[in-house]
Amino acid sequence: MEYRELxxxxxRTMREVLSNKLMDVLLEAKAGDAVPSSVAxxxxxxxxxxxxxxxxxxxxxxxxxxxxxxxxxxxxxxxxGLEEIKLxxxxxxx
Amino acid sequence: xxxxxIEFVPMxxxxxTTYYTIQAEHLGYDSIWITDHFNNRNVYVSxxxxxxxxxxxxxxxxxTNPYLVHxxxxxxxVASLNEVASGRVICGIGAGDRTxxxxxxxxxxxxxxxxxxxxxxxxxxxxxxxxxxxxxLFKTSAxxxxxxxxxxxxxxxxxxxxxxxxxxxxxxxxxxxxNASHPDxxxxxxxxxxxxxxxxxxxxxxxxxxxxxxFSVAENEKSARKPVTPVVAYIVAGSPPFILEKHDIKVxxxxxxxxxxxxxxxxxxxxxxxxxMIDTFAVCGSPDQCTEKIxxxxxxxxxxxxxxxxxxxxxxxSINLFGLEVLPNFKEQP
Numbered sequence: 001m002e003y004r005e006l007x008x009x010x011x012r013t014m015r016e017v018l019s020n021k022l023m024d025v026l027l028e029a030k031a032g033d034a035v036p037s038s039v040a041x042x043x044x045x046x047x048x049x050x051x052x053x054x055x056x057x058x059x060x061x062x063x064x065x066x067x068x069x070x071x072x073x074x075x076x077x078x079x080x081g082l083e084e085i086k087l088x089x090x091x092x093x094x
Numbered sequence: 095x096x097x098x099x100i101e102f103v104p105m106x107x108x109x110x111t112t113y114y115t116i117q118a119e120h121l122g123y124d125s126i127w128i129t130d131h132f133n134n135r136n137v138y139v140s141x142x143x144x145x146x147x148x149x150x151x152x153x154x155x156x157x158t159n160p161y162l163v164h165x166x167x168x169x170x171x172v173a174s175l176n177e178v179a180s181g182r183v184i185c186g187i188g189a190g191d192r193t194x195x196x197x198x199x200x201x202x203x204x205x206x207x208x209x210x211x212x213x214x215x216x217x218x219x220x221x222x223x224x225x226x227x228x229x230x231l232f233k234t235s236a237x238x239x240x241x242x243x244x245x246x247x248x249x250x251x252x253x254x255x256x257x258x259x260x261x262x263x264x265x266x267x268x269x270x271x272x273n274a275s276h277p278d279x280x281x282x283x284x285x286x287x288x289x290x291x292x293x294x295x296x297x298x299x300x301x302x303x304x305x306x307x308x309f310s311v312a313e314n315e316k317s318a319r320k321p322v323t324p325v326v327a328y329i330v331a332g333s334p335p336f337i338l339e340k341h342d343i344k345v346x347x348x349x350x351x352x353x354x355x356x357x358x359x360x361x362x363x364x365x366x367x368x369x370x371m372i373d374t375f376a377v378c379g380s381p382d383q384c385t386e387k388i389x390x391x392x393x394x395x396x397x398x399x400x401x402x403x404x405x406x407x408x409x410x411x412s413i414n415l416f417g418l419e420v421l422p423n424f425k426e427q428p
Contacts, residue, residue, distance in 0.1 A: 023113075027410055032107050040109035048116050048147045 003059045006085045014080055015053040021076050022065045023052065029068035039064050066092065096392060096424050099125035099304065099400035100413070101156055104135035108143050111135075114409055115144045119151040121417025122425065127156025127186055127271075127306075127400060130163070131194060138171045145179035152182045156306070156400075157253035157271060159190030160212035161200050165232060168212070169219035173244045181246045186271055187212060188253025193332070206258055207231055213250055213266055220244050251304065257286050264290025269302035271400070275377050276341070277387075280305050281394040288395070304398035305391050310378035310406045311415050318378040321404040323367045324360075329375040330367065331355050341374045377401075381419035388420065 010018065026032070043064050046057030065073045066089055074089045100118045102111050115126050126144060130137040137155045144153055154175075158168055168187065176183045189205035211229035218227060219240060227234040251269035254260045263270035264287035272283040288298040308325045312318035330338070331352035335345045347366065354363035372378065377387050388399055406412025 024410065027110060027113065032110065035107075035109070037109075040107075044109055044112055044116065044147045047113060048149075050120065 003062050004055070006088055007055055007058045007062060009084060010058065010080075010082060014082075015058055018076075018080055018082075019053040019058055019061055021079075022061050022073065025072045025076055026061070026065045026068055029065070029072070031068050034067045035064045036067070039067070095397065097124040097302070097304075097398040098421060098424070099123060099127055099152075099156075099398060100405070101127040101129065101306065101400055101402040102140075103129045103131075103403055104137065104140040108135065108140060111140060112144050112147050114413060115151070115153075116147055117410065117413050118417070119148045121413065122421055123417070124152060125184060125398070125400070126151055126153040128153070130155045130158040131191075132162060132198065133194075138175060141175055142178055145175060145182070148179070148182075150182075152184050153179060154184035154248075154251075155186050157186035157188040157190075157251070159188055159195075160208050160232075161190050161195055161202060162198070165212040165215035166219055166234060166238060169216040170240070172216070172248050173220055173240065173242070176244060176246055176248060183246070183248050184251060184269070185216065185248050186251045186253055187216070188271070188273075189259065204231065206262055209252060209259070210262060210266060213252070216248075216250060220248055249302070251302070253306070254283070254287075260286035261290030261293070263287055264292075264298065264301060265294035265296070267301060269304060269398070271304050271306040272396070273306050275305070275307040275309075276374050277390050277394055278340075279337070280391055280396060284395040302398050303396045304400050305396045306400045307391075307402055308376040308378075308404070309384075309401035310376065310404055311381060311384045311401075311412050311420065312406050312408075313380065313415070315379045315383060317407050318380065318383075319369075319372055321407050322372055322376045322378045323364050325404055326372050326375045327351055327355060327363045327367050330371050331363075333375075341370075343371060343374065381415055384416070385420050385423045388424070392424075 039060060042060040046052050046060055051057040052061055070089055074086050078086045100123050104111055128137045128140050141153055172183050172185045189202055189209055192202050195202050208231055211232045215227055215232055222239050226236045249268035251271050252263035252267040253271040254263045255273040260283050270287050272280055274280050274283060284303055287303055291298040291301055310318045310322040330348045338345050338348050351363050351366050
């Protein structure tokens, strides 16, 4: 799954709110330890610069949250009507 | 000047704790304190990761203890951390928690002397003092110096609760971390700190006095009280009788909570915690209620307010709530 390509399909107006929702999912995920430390560090890099809603920040966030809680991630993304990304997450899960 | 800090217990994955510290820095907090318990993640590993992802906020152990960590090692750790976070390192040290020390067979002997000598050694190490140190409990030879230079001073804060330790904090600390939440207890603590400073010939104004509180903020009082209940159960169980009696809490009730906690009867232990106990041993409520309580604490003479565990029902939301609705009542936002 090419996360960067998927993130490019997310409308810019949606990115801030989506990154906020996904961060909640990530912080509450029971399988947080499934997030590779390299991905976690990339995420922190963008968060420090307040760029989690940027294309690169959102890419790192999506990668992390899909590892930590794919079911809830897919549900949140579905709520935003991002069916292509939801499908990609569901396929990864299978 | 009023400062605001936040305490984290590194029970969470490193990136979660670091995420929250970045959030706190963005919102204008001044200090981050990481607890030092052998059964959680290592305090200095946590701090060095945090140092890498923050720029401004001060950070340090809150608090370490000289029973499990020799002061030369504490000095080495904070001095090394200072290379990653130049001029931002602070060091909290106290006698530690008797119950935790007993778990690893360490007896808390002569706490005042131990903390005093530890502080002296840390300071000597940081400035690469020549000559040996001959304390009653700790000794270092003339050659026990760093092979590297420390470019900044590292303020040492002494964690204290009892009258003598509070006076010691006033006598030798750059700062004091008062382990209490009730205005009466904090006012009494400030008096002891000032007394200790004056006896040592110091100006009490030189000391940064922090209330290191159990804290919880939420949109409404009920939601804020829920997460603080287990923390208060442990505080009540561990409080000496004179503190309990001073706050009209029956010693037998505290003993029952202690026994229930020991027997892992969580429901009974937490169920015995009432509103009065929460108001005595925690600062919690809605943002407006917290603002009022913190304002009252600053009137006792503290200069620094630390929000300690549990912070709130949802850590991220509570840090935001504090940063956006409480902090601006006391200081300008960054």
